[in-house]
Amino acid sequence: MPMLTDPPxxxxxxxxHQDAEEAARFYVSLLPGSEVVASTDMGGGVAVVELVLGGAPYQFLQAGPHHTLSPAASISVLTEDQAETDRLWEALIAGGxxxxxxxxxxxxxxxxxxxPRRLLELQAGPHAEAAQAAMMKMNKIxxxxxxxxxxxxxxxGL
Incomplete structure (x- = not known):
């Protein structure tokens, strides 16, 4: 799927601000179904990285300190079990x-x-409030x- 000739x-x-290509390569190493598709150098280093994370297309723009990332936008990953949750959490939290x-x-x-998928299952069940209350006390789920x-x-409740 060449993103340069047929972008999504x-x-x-x-x-x-910096390190867009380093971030992209790190993220694709963590998630199956991920790849860096293209990096564009605009004459002063990498400026645009096209990538796919877990099947979802992204573009990372390295354009200086004019805007900053914030929790107002986040990447959400649905994990299948505690092992996957722990693996991703530990890799991403390092230095964060x-x-x-x-x-x-x-x-x-x-x-x-x-x-974790299990959280969504519990939040949709009859004891959703208990699951929600427990989650609110956690950092890593x-x-x-x-x-x-x-x-x-x-x-x-019995």
Whole structure:
């Protein structure tokens, strides 16, 4: 899928002060179905990186300090289990900062949500409030703690 000759109609563009290509290469190493498709040098180093993360198209624009990344825009990754959650969290948090409820900001300034599928299942169930309350106390989401909170809620409701 050559992005330069046939770009996707819609893609997310993130503005980087610097290190856009380094960030792109790091991210594609973490997520299956990812690749750096093209890097464009505008004469002063890489200015645009076209990439796919987990099947979703992105464009990273390295254009200086005029705009900054913020948690107002984040990349959300749905994980299948605690092992995947832990792997992504640990890789992305290195040099970054944790936040609440599965959010973190990585060393490049990009905000991420690392969301176990189990959390969504519990939030859609009859004890959604217990799952939500447990999640609100977490940085990285811990599936066992969510399940325990729901089980405690079920015991209390019998």
């Amino acid at each position: 109609k819609v893609r997310t563009c993130l503005w980087f 900062e944790p936040s609440m409820c599965g959010w973190l900001t990585d060393r490049f300034g990009v905000s991420w949500q690392i969301v 811990e599936i066992a703690a969510l399940d325990e909170a729901v089980a405690a809620s079920q015991r209390g």
